[in-house]
Amino acid sequence: MHLNPDIPRVVNQPGQFSFENGITVTCSRAGYAEGVLEVRPTSLNPHGTIHGGCLYTLADTVAGTAAVGAGGLSCVTVSGTMEFLRPATGKRIACVATPKKEGRTLSVMQVVLTNETGKTVATGTFTFMLSPTKQP
Amino acid sequence: MHLNPDIPRVVNQPGQFSFENGITVTCSRAGYAEGVLEVRPTSLNPHGTIHGGCLYTLADTVAGTAAVGAGGLSCVTVSGTMEFLRPATGKRIACVATPKKEGRTLSVMQVVLTNETGKTVATGTFTFMLSPTKQP
Amino acid sequence: MHLNPDIPRVVNQPGQFSFENGITVTCSRAGYAEGVLEVRPTSLNPHGTIHGGCLYTLADTVAGTAAVGAGGLSCVTVSGTMEFLRPATGKRIACVATPKKEGRTLSVMQVVLTNETGKTVATGTFTFMLSPTKQP
Amino acid sequence: MHLNPDIPRVVNQPGQFSFENGITVTCSRAGYAEGVLEVRPTSLNPHGTIHGGCLYTLADTVAGTAAVGAGGLSCVTVSGTMEFLRPATGKRIACVATPKKEGRTLSVMQVVLTNETGKTVATGTFTFMLSPTKQP
Numbered sequence: 001m002h003l004n005p006d007i008p009r010v011v012n013q014p015g016q017f018s019f020e021n022g023i024t025v026t027c028s029r030a031g032y033a034e035g036v037l038e039v040r041p042t043s044l045n046p047h048g049t050i051h052g053g054c055l056y057t058l059a060d061t062v063a064g065t066a067a068v069g070a071g072g073l074s075c076v077t078v079s080g081t082m083e084f085l086r087p088a089t090g091k092r093i094a095c096v097a098t099p100k101k102e103g104r105t106l107s108v109m110q111v112v113l114t115n116e117t118g119k120t121v122a123t124g125t126f127t128f129m130l131s132p133t134k135q136p
Numbered sequence: 137m138h139l140n141p142d143i144p145r146v147v148n149q150p151g152q153f154s155f156e157n158g159i160t161v162t163c164s165r166a167g168y169a170e171g172v173l174e175v176r177p178t179s180l181n182p183h184g185t186i187h188g189g190c191l192y193t194l195a196d197t198v199a200g201t202a203a204v205g206a207g208g209l210s211c212v213t214v215s216g217t218m219e220f221l222r223p224a225t226g227k228r229i230a231c232v233a234t235p236k237k238e239g240r241t242l243s244v245m246q247v248v249l250t251n252e253t254g255k256t257v258a259t260g261t262f263t264f265m266l267s268p269t270k271q272p
Numbered sequence: 273m274h275l276n277p278d279i280p281r282v283v284n285q286p287g288q289f290s291f292e293n294g295i296t297v298t299c300s301r302a303g304y305a306e307g308v309l310e311v312r313p314t315s316l317n318p319h320g321t322i323h324g325g326c327l328y329t330l331a332d333t334v335a336g337t338a339a340v341g342a343g344g345l346s347c348v349t350v351s352g353t354m355e356f357l358r359p360a361t362g363k364r365i366a367c368v369a370t371p372k373k374e375g376r377t378l379s380v381m382q383v384v385l386t387n388e389t390g391k392t393v394a395t396g397t398f399t400f401m402l403s404p405t406k407q408p
Numbered sequence: 409m410h411l412n413p414d415i416p417r418v419v420n421q422p423g424q425f426s427f428e429n430g431i432t433v434t435c436s437r438a439g440y441a442e443g444v445l446e447v448r449p450t451s452l453n454p455h456g457t458i459h460g461g462c463l464y465t466l467a468d469t470v471a472g473t474a475a476v477g478a479g480g481l482s483c484v485t486v487s488g489t490m491e492f493l494r495p496a497t498g499k500r501i502a503c504v505a506t507p508k509k510e511g512r513t514l515s516v517m518q519v520v521l522t523n524e525t526g527k528t529v530a531t532g533t534f535t536f537m538l539s540p541t542k543q544p
Contacts, residue, residue, distance in 0.1 A: 010182045017187035020178040021157070042156040046146045051153035052196045052213045057189025077188045078514060079487065079535060081217040081353050083380050083397060085373040100395050101357040105513070106486060106537065108355050110395075123372050123382075125355060125397065127487060127535070129514065214378060215351065215399060217489050219516050219533060221509040236531050237493040241377070242350060242401065244491050246531075259508050259518075261491060261533065263351060263399070265378065282454045289459035292450040293429070314428040318418050323425035324485045325465025332460045349460045353489040 007065050018061040021054060025065050031102055033066035037093040050088040055113055055122050056080065058095045063109040063126040066097035075128040078106070082124040090116045097126075105130060143201050154197040157190060161201050167238055169202035173229040186224040191249055191258050192216065194231045199245040199262040202233035211264040214242070218260040226252045233262075241266060279337050290333040293326060297337050303374055305338035309365040322360040327385055327394050328352065330367045335381040335398040338369035347400040350378070354396040362388045369398075377402060415473050426469040429462060433473050439510055441474035445501040458496040463521055463530050464488065466503050471517040471534040474505035483536040486514070490532040498524045505534075513538060 163170035
């Protein structure tokens with residue numbers, strides 16, 4: 001994801017896949033980000049629990065925000081892994097992203113997704129390739 | 137994902153996260169499945185390319201369909217990894233899922249996602265835990 | 273890995289791939305394990321740093337020990353991912369494994385590998401399938 | 409792994425972790441490599457099957473050889489994932505590495521490991537960061 005210094009203005013916007021699916025970045029600073037999924041009837045899979053792709057979208061969005069951090073950087077996701085630890089249900093899923101490594105070219109972020117009772121429903125690891133933000 | 141024998145009837149339905157985001161399973165047989173993402177203006181990330189979470193949703197949905205195969209099985213995703221090999225753009229992304237292993241308890245499926253020009257934009261590996269479908 | 277209640281007696285033994293390569297499990301209790309790699313001239317890759325396969329062996333061995341925990345369980349590794357965050361050098365690498373999830377059938381363990389100065393050189397996530405230990 | 413143009417001379421050498429554990433690169437050309445593990449009594453885990461770390465070492469070594477390909481490049485492993493599909497036994501395990509993507513900065517390689525009867529025992533995906541080989 002390309003993210004300019006005012007991340008919420010770019011990500012939390014109509015038209016964005018994440019935003020259109022109920023995902024908002026709620027906190028963003030260097031090497032740290034938080035976000036939340038407001039669960040909708042259309043967030044679900046055939047089991048009636050939250051679709052893994054919806055959780056992945058939350059995770060990737062928040063991790064990418066943490067990777068670009070304080071601004072001046074752009075990133076693309078190189079790879080991402082998720083472990084789905086228990087069925088995800090409820091009205092809200094929170095996500096926190098913190099660094100495993102912040103490099104000049106690559107950053108590796110870990111995410112923890114929790115339900116409303118504070119239980120971890122999924123975890124993940126995302127690798128991003130960084131580049132300086134092109135100034136307009 | 138829980139999937140009964142008539143997978144398309146369950147997955148390709150309004151209300152499903154995948155379907156609501158333009159994803160349709162187009163082929164399903166034992167150990168094989170195909171699907172397609174019809175790209176929308178709301179499928180994108182801040183770069184203007186298709187969001188990794190949208191591609192992941194396509195991959196997970198098609199891989200799960202292949203895992204349950206000919207029916208009689210239900211599955212949940214244990215973990216999934218994706219590699220994003222080039223920016224995904226265009227009107228349609230196709231996904232094919234084939235087995236790395238089909239076990240009694242666990243199945244491992246690989247996916248290849250291609251754009252309209254036939255180039256691979258992403259690959260992935262998904263592990264599913266299987267159980268017999270509860271008969272209603 | 274199959275591990276009976278007295279893990280150190282089974283794992284820390286001549287003939288074991290891990291032990292033969294300088295790896296010892298140093299702590300083992302329910303949902304937690306520690307281990308150490310004593311680096312040898314033969315632990316290295318062409319760069320002269322510790323081979324990723326050697327680090328992976330340390331990680332898998334310690335994570336499996338944590339997965340079987342207090343005994344009575346046997347486990348096999350379903351999958352494992354590692355992120356190599358910086359070149360691994362020095363005389364010793366320590367590894368700590370803690371649970372992401374402990375289930376009846378599957379357990380997911382995370383590992384952190386640190387060098388002698390306390391810097392994280394690699395992290396990983398391992399999924400194990402559990403079964404009761406066969407009693408002789 | 410750093411690998412100069414004559415890969416076999418550098419990797420298939422006493423002192424290398426892979427070589428010391430019975431692993432030899434047997435074929436190397438641009439975007440392709442093969443290798444083999446000659447199984448030893450010390451290649452095993454407590455189950456008596458080949459240790460996942462030994463298979464990972466084979467995979468990483470062969471994938472890195474494929475990544476640097478025709479020479480002039482050096483690479484380090486960014487991350488690697490392995491799926492262990494069935495117990496690995498027998499006298500030899502063969503590994504083939506082919507590209508998922510060959511980029512200027514990152515290359516993604518997939519590996520397939522087969523036993524003597526031709527059955528796939530494990531698969532994996534490795535991401536490498538490339539840089540020009542320093543000339544001495």
